[in-house]
Amino acid sequence: MIAQPPSDIGAGDSILSNGPSVNSTDALQELAKALLSKRDIAIGNKDMTLEGLVREILRPLLREWLDQNLPYLIERLVKKEIDHMVNRAERLDL
Numbered sequence: 001m002i003a004q005p006p007s008d009i010g011a012g013d014s015i016l017s018n019g020p021s022v023n024s025t026d027a028l029q030e031l032a033k034a035l036l037s038k039r040d041i042a043i044g045n046k047d048m049t050l051e052g053l054v055r056e057i058l059r060p061l062l063r064e065w066l067d068q069n070l071p072y073l074i075e076r077l078v079k080k081e082i083d084h085m086v087n088r089a090e091r092l093d094l
Helices: 018-037 050-093
Strands: none
Touching: none
C-alpha cells in the first residue's frame, strides 16, 4: 500500500517567493500581449490581414457544410437525448 502524504503539507503554498512569482507572471503577460498583437499579419495594403482573409475564405465553406450537416447533427443529438430520457424514465418505473 502506498502511503499518502499528510493533507496539511503544501496545502496551497507556492514554492516561489512573492518577488519571482510576480516577475514570472509579468513576463508571461508581456509574452501573451506580444503574441496577440502579432496575430493579425497585414497583407498587401494594411486593410487586409491574414486572419481576415482566412475568415473570408472559410465563411462560405463553413456555411455550406453547416447547411448540409447541421440538420442531421441536431436530429441525431436530439434523438440521443430523448433516448436517454426515456431510458431514465423506464428505470424509474421499475
